[in-house]
Structures are given as structure tokens and as C-alpha cells.
Amino acid sequence: MNAADPNGALIVAVILFSLGALGVLVRRNLLFMLMSTEVMLNAACLAFIAAGNRWHLADGQVMFIMIVAFAAAESAVGLAIILRMHAAGRATLDADTGNRLGG
Amino acid sequence: MMMFALPALVLIPFLGGFAAWIAGLRGATRPAWAVSLVTLILMLLVLVNVTLASLSAGTGGWFAHFSMPWIPLLGINLRFDLDGLGLVMLWLNALISFPCALLSARNVSERAGLFHFLLLSTIAGINGVFMATDLFLFFFFWELMLLPLFGIILIWGDAGRQRAVLKFFLFTQGSGLLMLLAILGLVIVNAQRTSVITFDYFLLSQTAMITPVAGVLMLGFFLAFAVKLPMVPFHAWLPDTYAASPAAASILLSGVLAKTGGYGMIRFVVMLFPGPAAHLAPVAMTLGVVGILYCAWLAVAQSDIKRLIAYSSISHLGFILLGVFSGTRIGMEGAIAQMVAHGLSTGALFVIAGLLEDRLGTRDMAKMGGLWPAMPQFSAFAMFFAAASLGLPGLGNFVGEFLVLMGTWQVSHTMTFFAAAGLVLSSVYSLTMMLRVFFGPRRSEASSPLGALSVPHVAVLGVAALLLLALGVYPQPVLNLSVPASPHSVSYAQEQAQ
């Protein structure tokens, strides 16, 4: 396959990252915040892969694998917390009520 | 014997304090009190011994010396030297500490042992401050005298004590830090110059004379002592602290502790950095005058008797600043005489205020009034000390104030003029205090019967009155004795060697 232009990929990564950040900041629903985090992680992956392509090294993909592992752990824990909050009787998944400890 | 007398003056009260603590562990008040009194008497005996030996050595210069290595690596020694100024201050401390111990017996019923321990530690620290000639040791004692006092105020003070102690702590420790920096700076400068690390006062004084950064270093010392004295923009801690302290601590604070500031000004600012101090003098004197007037003015408006005395005390301390920085011998002598007289008169006034608070259960002068018939003897004493505090000639304070004014007059007529206006204001607040507390119609029924004074009170107030009178009519011995020795004069040790 032909090597693609990593610049374009980088811009896409940046836009995706910003969108993810926007999601985290805007959404009050914990579920969507976790999803936005995933988006940000993916954007980082894209940047790594693009860089790996540019230098023609496998390290980019290694980093991708690490990120995937991290994302898996993070979403597992995050979702567990959401479940727990739900089970504890928290009516909504509103993140802004998270400061009322005791749930 | 003389060799070990100086460290003994520090060790005796400190160890005595431990003994009092142990004696008071059972909860009984009496044994702790007895131990503390015995300790003070022992200390007094040692002091008498030192004084006799010093007098035989003649006036001027350094009387006694003690030195022992402490941390040789950094050139820190346990070094004590005694000159006339130190001796007079030691006497003041010894005299003031007696009423503290004598009268505290009544006020303190809880944890008396601890109280006596803290009190005696403070006294030990003050003694050390007046003798230490190793700057590190000086700083050590400087802190040692303050820390127990925080404890005393915090445990036995009145309702506003926490805030007061916080203020006291921030001011004194903050300024103490500046002094530590100045000490270290001086040591480093000296080490660069002579490649010898030492904290010795006499050696450092050589460097202090010539170093170009002397001005900055001096400011560090100056600020620490200005806060302690206190000088006017830094006085805010004092009224709160005095008002919140238990009687013994107020007496000690106003009687001696404030004088450590004046002592430090003489020994570590004017004597150590004569050049920069002369440059600073107009500022310091102006602040002194401002303090005299401003605090006298504030004193007039106070309704809390302890705060009134506190402000009057700051006002009088302005004279010390004025005298020390007047740069004249006469002003310096006046400042020293003022320190002694002020220690006695203000200490006595705080004894009186403490007793009033004790008997009436309030410090608010609006609730007093017409107390003279109820306690004539006591009121007469109050009148005496009020007169002393307004600078009545024939009493000690006048000697100090007159000499200070005389010294100031030679430097600036304007400042003297304003300082003399302070004399008028001092009569206003002193007499206002008398008017509101003792004269006028009886305003309230006392919470407890007012009765006669106890024997210790009469003794304490009587002795203070006699000493003030003696200082007022025949101050010459004190004036002769209290000449501060210069760091450049031959030290006692060298003299002995010759």
C-alpha cells in the first residue's frame, strides 16, 4: 500500500481529540463522558499510527496496543462505577452530582 | 565560680521549671509553686553574686565571660558575655519574674506544674537572650523565650486567646525568621571574607563594620526587634496578646519581653552596624515619635483596661526607640533607664489590671468606676503607677523620658516637640483610666467582695513603687552600671589573658 500523508491524519486526530474534549466538558451524562474519553484516546492512537507511518517504525502500533489496553481497563472501571452509582439509587448519571459523596 | 555563673543563670530556671513540672504532676498547686519560688530565689542569689563580682571589676566593658564549643563544625559556641546593660536587664528580669510566680499561684489552678515550667523556661530564655554573644545561641534563646509563652497564653488565656496567639506567633516568628536570615547572611559574608565560619558576635562585628551589605543585614535584625519592641506599624499583635494573656504572662510580656527588643536594638543594630543604623535613625526616630503619639491617642479611646495599658506601653516604648537611635550617649542612657522604669511601672499596672479582672470579673472600664472607697490601698497604688506612667518627675520614668528627650533634642527639635506632646497625651490616658476606674460614682456591685490586698500583692506593688522612686530620685547607679559595652572593646576573656 502507498504511504499516506500523515499530515492529514494528524489534523483529523487533532479534530477528533478536540471533539472528545468538547464532549467531556459539555456532557453531564457520565456514559457520554466515558464515550468522549474513548474518542480522545482514539485520536491519540491515530496520531501515533500516523507518526509510525511517517518514520516507518512499529513503535506507533505498539503504542496503539498499549492505549487499547489502557482504554479497556479504564472503561471497565468507569462502567463499573456507573453501574454502582445506578445501583446505589442515584437517579441520573449526572456527573455534576458526583460531589455529593456517599453514593 | 564566675565562670559558671552565666550558664547557671539560664540552667537554673530551666531545670527548676522541670522540677516544678514534676512536682506538679500529681495535680497539687502548692509544691509546684514552692519549687518555682525556690528556683527564682536561687537565680536571684546567683545574680547577686555575679553583680558583686562585676561591681568589683569596675564599670564599663565586659564583666564576665563563658565559652564552650557546641557545634564546632559550624563554629557555634555556647558563648555568654555580660556587660552592664545585660546585667541591668537581668536584674529587671529577675525582679519581674517574682510577681509572675508569686501572683500566678492564685490564678492558676489547672496544670500548675506545666504553667510554672513554661514560665520558668521563658525566664531562662530571656536570661539567655541578655547574655548570649554567639548569634546562633542568641537566636536559640530568642525562640526559647517565645515558644513557652505561646503555650501559656494558649492554655490559660481568655476567650480571645487563639486569635491573639496566632497574631503574636505570626508577627514574632515572621520577624524572627528575618533575623535568622540576617544572621546567616552575616555569617556567610564573614566566611567569604575571612574563610572562617563563626557565629561569634565579636568576630562578626569586624565584618559587620565593613561589609557593603550591612544595611540589608541590619534591616533583618531591626525588623525582628521592631516587632518585639514593638515599633508602630508592627504593634498590632501587642494589644490583643496582652489583653488575652493571663496576668502572669501580661506582666512578663510587658515588663521584660518588650525590653528584649530594645536590648537587641542596642546590641545588634546600633552596636553591630553603627553606619547603617545612623542612616536608619531618622526613620526609626520618626516611627518612634509616631508611635508615642498614635498609641497614646488610641489608649484614650480604649474601654478595656488591659488594652489601655497595652497601648500606653507601646507609646512609652516609642521613647526607647527614640533614645536608642538618637545616636547620643545621653539618649541611649535614657532609653535604658526608660526600659527599666517602664518594665517596673507597666508590670505593676498589669498586676493591678489582673487583680481588677480577678475581683470584678471584667476588664471593661465602663463597668467599673468609683472603686476607690472599696479598695483605697489598691487605688493609691494604682494612682502611684499611673503617675509614674505619665512621667511624673521624681519617679523612674521621668528620668528615662527626660534623658531621651534631651538626647533627641540634640538631633531634632521637631521630633522632641512631638515627643513632648506625647507627655501631655500620656497624662490624658493615665488620668482617664483613673477617672473611669477609681473615681466617680460607684457603678456596679462587684462580683466578689473587694476587700484588702493580699500580702504578696502589697509586697510586689510596694517593692515596685520603691524601686521606681529610687530610680527617680537617684538613678545614677543604674545609669553608671548600664553602659553597654562595645563589641570592639576588649572582651573579658582577652582581658583575662593579658
Add this chain to the structure above:
Amino acid sequence: MTPIPAIVWGVSLVATLLPLVIACPLFVSIILMLTGGKLPARATTLLVGAGMGLCALFAVISAYSFLTGPDSLGALHVVLWNWMQVGNFTAQIALSLDRLSLVMMLVVSCVGFLILVYACAYMYDDPDIARFFAYMTLFVASMLLLVLASDLLAVFVGWEGVGLCSYLLIGFWYGEQANAVAARKAFVVTRVGDALFLLGMLLMATAVGSLDIPTLLAVGPHAPSTTLTLGMFLLLGGAMAKSAQVPLQTWLPDAMAGPTPVSALIHAATMVTAGVYLLARLHGLFVLTPAAMLACAVVGFVTILLAAGSALVQTDIKRILAYSTMSQLGYMYLALGCGAWHAAMFHLVTHAFFKALLFMAAGSIILRVHHEQDIFKMGGLRKDMPWVFTAFLIGSAALAGLPLITAGYFSKELILGSAYEVSPIFWAGALFGAFLTSIYIFRCVFIVFWGGHRTHAHGRSGMAMALPMAILSVLAIAGGWMEMPDAIANVHIFSNLLSPVLGALPQEHGTSLLIVGSLVPIAGVTIAWTLWRPRDVAPTPAESPAIATLRADWGFDTLYDRIFVRPFMVLAHLNRRDFIDRFYDLIAALTQGSGQAIARLQSGQVRRYAGWIAAGTVAALCLAV
């Protein structure tokens, strides 16, 4: 360490007695203080009588032996001890007796003795009699120190000492708030003068190097004239406050709150004249500063007229006497300002006699009419108390200066003569003052002693009160005969006595001045009679706003209250919590506030944290890019 200087006892009798003159009342005072009121009243009065008697006796003996002694023209010094010696400044506690201090010492000790004897009876029933006499004797001791001290600084000890005793005695009946307030006012106002005095001393000490009065007089004239003028102005300020001269006069009328013997001794005979004495002692320097002398004369001149005007409308008998004291002191200041030292001293002496007498008589009246002091509530007392009436009449005559028969006449004529010498305006003003004096004092006499009864007098004045009054009555008449103008009789005992110290008496003037001066008091008495002679209706004080102002001391009190006292107190109360302290509190509050503001960031809201992280990233990128 210098050895304690041995007390230098002079060989002569005088040198031995002189310290004792001061020590006698001082010891009495100390004993009374230490016993703390436990002595019975009889023992107290005996002790006081004995102590003061000894004091007066010693004073008379030492005066006699001094005048008959070898150096009766010079001065005798008794150095007690070195007070302070710092650098090249030395102050000694030393007494010196010359002819000037001798006169003053005699006045203080003898008049003092008489007044204290009177007071023994006056205060006998007061429960606090011991305290009263402790203060009184302390006052006499301080006053004698003031008079005899040879060092200005030691004079200052006495100066402040009498001030303190005056304060204590004005506020003696402290149960009344007003008395204690008046006492404080007296002390503070005189303290203003004391501060000026102190500054004057500092100036002189710096210029001359010593405060020893003989040294000052010897070396002082060589000082620069501006220094000298300034110094004399400052000392004059101190003297004026003590003598209640305009503009520092406001304390004296209020000082009448004290017991009447106090007013007699302190606020008429002795303390208030201390300023006159001081200036007379320093006349050698004073004469070199014409500006200060002129100021002194003007002050005296103004005071004469203002005080006489106020006295004219007072209703309180003691306040009338207080204003008259002020006015008479004005005469002394006028005399001093005109360089008539003899006249000033002579008037001081005669004034001490007749004013003490007047106060004693007034005290007797007050005591017997149940402490009523309003003259319009008295009346017809001539028949109830003939002897007191006689004494009061003699005192009034002397105060008014009725010609030939009274002491006041001769001393006032001496002053008028010297005033004419300087300026006819001074003379005319002083003469007008004398006119007013005779009006106001005889107004008082006619209202109090003539007319119908408006109050009931009881009891009798005892022997101890009558005798001093009798003696002073004699002195108030005969005291003037020791110094008469040549036109009447060539008697110059007083001026001859003082000439060695004060210089020769200046040349006298013709008899025309004397005649005018004699007629004016008589005219005044006549006018007083026409205005206030007994009528059918009871006299009432005239009322109008102008008179109210006049009665309130020309509004000086209100003015000072508005200008100084009230702003001072109001501002002090506004700033009671100390704005510097507030400033530190502000710093503390700011620190605390910012801490809380930052703590609020720790909200527990994940989104906010994320926002901050993002913002931080943006900031970091901004820096990095």
C-alpha cells in the same frame, strides 16, 4: 561606678534647716499615706499641725539666720546629691536660698501653715481627712522644693508635684464625676504648659550645658539671642499654664471643685503663683528677650480684663474668687512683662494674704450655709456671721485696692506705675481692670451680706478657723505697709529686701497716677452699691446670651472643646480598633478569602476538573508553541 556622693551638709544652721523645711511636710505626708487613714482625725490634725508648724518655724529661723548671716546678699547652696550625670550633663538635687526664694519660702510655709490649720477644722468631719492632709502636706513639700531648688530640673520636680497634688485635691471628692473630670482637666491643661516648660529646659540645657539656675543666669546671656528668645517663650508658656493665664486659663474655674482650703492654698496663694516666681527667678534672662517680655505683658493685660469681665457675672462665690485670682495673676504677669520684678513679687505676697483670706472666709460661709455656693441664694449674712463678714470685707477691700488701708492698694499701685512706664495703654487697661475688680468683689459682698435672709446659717466657725483668718486679715491690711510709695511714706522694706536679687527699684512717678489709682476703686465700690444695694426684691442674676458667654469664660471652654477635645475624642473613638490593626486584619482576610476561593475550585465536579485540565493544556501549549 562612682561612690554615692556624700550628702554635703553645710556647716551653718541654715544649711541644716533648709532640707528640713521640705522634709517636715514630706514626712507628715508619708506617715499619713502609710497609715492609710487608720489614724483618728484628732491625731491626724495634731500631726499636720505639728509638722507644718515645724516647717514654718524652720523656715522663719532659717530666714532670720540667713538675713543676719554673712552672705545675706548672695545665695546659699545646699547640694543634697547628684541626681543625674550623663556625659557632660549634670543635674543636682540642690537647694539654694537667696532673698527671692526666701520671700517665697516664707509665704508658702507660713500661709501654708495657716491654711492647713484652718483646714484642720474645715475638714475635721470628713471621713477621708487623712488622705486630704497627705495630699496637702505633699503639696506643701513639693511647693517648697519648687521654691528652693537651685536646679531647673529639680524645680520641675516640684512643679509637676504641685500639679499632681492639685489634681488629687481638686478631685478629692471623687464621688462626683464632675469633680474628677475637673481634676483631670486641670492636670492636662497645666501639663500642656509643663511640656513647653520641659522643652524650654531642654533648649536651655543644650545651649548652656546646665540647668543650674545660677549657671543659667551667668552663662545664659551669652547664648544666641534666638535661642534665648525661644527658650524664654517656652518657659513663659509653662508658667502661663500654671498661672491660668489666657489662653490656658480654662482649668482654674473648674478647679474650684476641690475643698475650699485647697482653693485657698493651691489655687490662690501658692501654686498658681509658681509661674510668676519662676519668671522672677530667671529675670536675668527674661530681661534680655524683649519679645518674650512683651508677650508676657500682653498676656497679663488680656487676662486681667477677660477674667475681671467674667468675674463680674458669676453667681458661684468660689468662681468669682477664681476669676479674680486669674485677674490678679494677670497683674503679676503684666508687671513681669514690664520688668517690674519687685512689683510682681510684692503683689504675689499681698495677693497670697488677701486671696487666702477671701477663700477662707468664703469657705466658712459655705460650710455654714450647707454647702450652698450661689451668692444669689445667700443674703443678709452680715448679722449671722459678723466676724466672717469682717474678714471677707477686709479681703475684698484689699482685692479692690481701697487706698491706704489695704495691702492690695500698695502692690497694685506699684504695678500700675511700672505699667505706665512701659505703655499708657497697659496702665489704662490695668486701671480699668482695677475698676472692674472693685465692682465685682463688692457686688459679691453686697449680695451676700446685705439684704434679706435667703438661707439659714448655722453653727459657728471654730477657733482653728477664726485664728488664721484673723492673722491673715491683719496681714491683708498691714502687709502693704512694708512698701509704700514715696508720696505717702518712704517705706521700702520689701524692695530693699529683694534688691540684691532683683536689682534696684525703678524711679517712681508723680502723685497724679497715685490719685487716679486711689479714686478708681472707690468709684467701683460706689457703682456696686448703686447697682446691688439691698432692695425690697431679692437680687437675681442678669441673664442674656452675652452674659452667658461671659460667665462661661468668654466661650474659651466651648471653643477648646470644639477645636481640640471633641475632634480628638471622636476621632479616637472612630479609630478605637486601630486602623493599622485593621490593615493586618485585611491582609489576613485577603489570604483567607483567596484560600477559600481556591478551595472552591475543589468542587468535586469532574467536568470542572476536566475543564481546568483542558485550560491548563491550552495554557501550556500557548507557552510551548
Add this chain to the structure above:
Amino acid sequence: MNIVLELYGLIAIGATALAITRTIPVHGLLYLVVSLLALACMFDELGAPFAAMLEIIVYAGAIIVLFVFVVMMINLGQPDQLREKGWFAGGAWIGPGVIAALLMGLLVYGTQRSTMAVGTAGTPIGPQQVGLTLYGPYILTVELSSFLLLAGLVSAYHIGRRIGGKS
């Protein structure tokens, strides 16, 4: 310019934008899957086929399914939708929008300032190469991520444990 790459990029961006603005979680998740698939295609275009496969299998296949499970378990309903709409009030966008825009602008500026030259045309990097690198120089990282996964496992188990006990 590689048009295909840009196209995939646009799809990813569009899908993501839709994903984060949905009010119904399942819709959001579906858009997210689309976005992930587009990204996988980009990976493949960028010469990382192994990563593309992993992206589809692990991300889209495992993690998103986990999300779906959770969505099913917490059973969100109509009121939640309305509330979500309420949370989208205009004001809520301003702050985050500004920050995100700034972030984007800065990152774009930063990455484009030093333009990356198009790399040397090379063959795609296969799984073998990746595996060798992973278990060669990066072995320590692998171990660390195993810790991380273990920790995630334990904590997820611990947090979720008491749900049953409570009901």
C-alpha cells in the same frame, strides 16, 4: 494528498460529532462504532493493518459492547432523554466550546508549523514486526500494562461486587 484517507477522516469526524451530541446513549454508541470503523480504515491506509484489525476487534467489538451492556443494565428512559435535552441549553456550550476550539487551534498550529514531509514510501508494518518490537524493547511496558489490566479487573470486580448483595 490521499483522498481516501481524508474521506475516512471526514466520516470519523462526522460520526464522532454526532456521537457526542446524541441524547439517547445507544444512538451515540452506534455513531461511535461508525467512527471507530472509519478510524480502522484510516489505520489500514496508514500502513497499519494489524492496528486496524485490533481497533475493530477490541474497540468496536469488545469495549463498545461493554458500553451497550451497561446501557441495557441501567435502563434509561424517556425522562432521561428530556433531561439530556435540557442539559444541552445553549449556555452549556460556550465555555467548553471555547476551550475545545482553542485546544484545536493550538494543536493544529503546533503540528502544522513544522510540516512533516511525506514519509518514505514503505511497505505496511505487519503484525510480525509489531510483535517483535512489542516483546523486544517494549517488554517492560507490556508487563506494566498487564499490571494495569489486572488492577482494572480487580477494581471493576470490587466496585461491581456489592450490587447483587444490595438488591
